[in-house]
Amino acid sequence: EGNIRLWKTVAWAKTGVLNFRQKQSLQYSEALKKKFAHHNDVRRIARHRHLPKTIYKERMKMQTMISSRKRKERNLQAHSKPGAVEIKSIAERVVEETME
DSSP, X not given: OOOOOOOXXXXXXXXXXXXXXXXXXXXXXXXXXXXXXXXXXXXXXXXXXXXXXXXHXXXXXXXXXXXHHHHHHHHHHHTSOTTTSOOOOHHXXXXXXXXX
């Protein structure tokens, strides 16, 4: 295989050439993070992964879609005759979809 995969050491870091002001700004923010690392709020923020806005919004949209689908299935099952609607887990549905 001729593919090579590379990862950045700092995932959020900008690639490419930085000008002097950008370098200074990044160094200053890193120094502040290091200086106040013991502070509860700074520690809490550093512990979390920050997602790009588009990815975060898509994830929230998917969660809404899944929850509404589950709610619809629960309502369908609750308002139909017992045994008329079969209950399938998500994993079973995925397997059936891939088989077709």
